[in-house]
Amino acid sequence: MNVIDVRNLTKRFGDRTVVDHVTMTVEEGEIVGFLGPNGSGKTTTIRIMCGLLTPDEGEGTVFGFDIRKDELKIKREVGYMTQRFSFYEDLTIEENLQFVARLYQLKPVAKQVADTLEDLGLTSRKNQLAGTLSGGWKQRLALAACIMHKPKLLLLDEPTAGVDPKARREFWDEIHRLAGGGLTVLVSTHYMDEAERCHRISYISYGKMLATGTVEEVVRNAGLTTFVVHGPRLENVANELRKKPGVDQVAPFGATLHVVGSDEKALKAALADVEKEHKGVTVEPGETSLEDVFIQFMSGSKDNMG
Structure with missing residues (x-):
């Protein structure tokens, strides 16, 4: 069953099209990563889905409820975690949840709060002021508040921005636990490791949906070829490669260069030239990463701010 099923969503602010004919489905129990650069339309799309904004064009349903007519019914089934911590910092964790x-x-109220504190591992800190919490604990409080009314769909808008790696991993373990219990999750993120923990991903750039599928499908369908370059003085090699046809990306990775292109023949020719001209430089096939694909998408997209 599709929990989210939206087609051709379009939203304009003045003469700027922020969401441009976006189509997306999310199945029950799925964790779907929603990716894209800042200003790409992720937050606006999420707000349309949870009934906070009305689209200028397009249609769709969330749990079978019409996004144009049934906003209140949708809101009852959704937990929405915004980018910013938005609780009362001079109240304790327990008081915020009350x-x-x-x-x-x-x-x-007392039982609902106690159960939520226990479920999210917050009981020992229940009397701590929210304003004194670290980023990871603030995030956990925000998640607790979002799932308190037992929603069926969780919409998370860059929930781990500014949180340390350990807290991010714990947060994602929690998301997978919740999804295992039947919760459906749509999460926007900038982090590649988080995208790889999703069942599927959708990539949006400047309002347009560019790719949807599993990580493996998105990488495969991007049609990119990657090579790894080893050798001395690679900064000179990198500068040369950036000027050659067939080379779309050159990025240092430790003591190597990661070289990516969409025209495999031209890319191989460019690398063969460099291998001949630079003593000690060797080239071997590499594996295209999700980050390579996203950088390619970004470089090929047109900014809608202008």
């Missing part, structure tokens, strides 16, 4: 429980008219 406030959320009353907003959702959850009863009895």
Whole structure:
């Protein structure tokens, strides 16, 4: 069953098209990563899906409810975690959750709060002021508030920005635990390792959806070839390669160069020239990464700010 099923969503602000005919489906129990550069339309798309914005064009459903007519019904089924920490910093964790429980008219409040504190591992810190929490604990409080009313769909807008790697991993372990219990998750992120933890990914750039599928499918369908260059004085080799036809990307990786192109024949010719001209330089096939694909998408997309 498709929890999210939207077609040709379009949203304009003035003469700027922020979301440009976006189509997307998310199945029940899936974790779908929503990726793209800043300003690409991710947040606006998410807000349309959860009933906070009305599209100028397009149609769709969330849990079978029409995104244009049934916003209130959709909101009851959705937990939405925004980019910024948005709780009362001079209240404790427990007091913040009590406030959320009353907003959702959850009863009895004390039991609902206690269960949520226990579920998210927050009980030992329940009397700590929210403003004194680290980024990872603030994130955990935000997630607790989002799932308190037991939504069926979780919309997470860059939830781990500014959080250390250990807290990010713990957060993702929690997301997979929740999805294992039947929760559906759509999460926007900039982090490649997070994208790779999703069941599927969708990539949007400047309002247009460019790719959807598993990580393997998106990498394969991008049609890129990658080589790894070894040898001395690679900064000179990199400068030469950037000027050659067939070379789309050159990036240092430790003591090697990662060279990527969409025209395999031209790329091989460019690398063969460099191998001949530079003593000690060797080239071997590499594996195209998700990051390579996204950089290629970004370089080929037109900014909609102008």
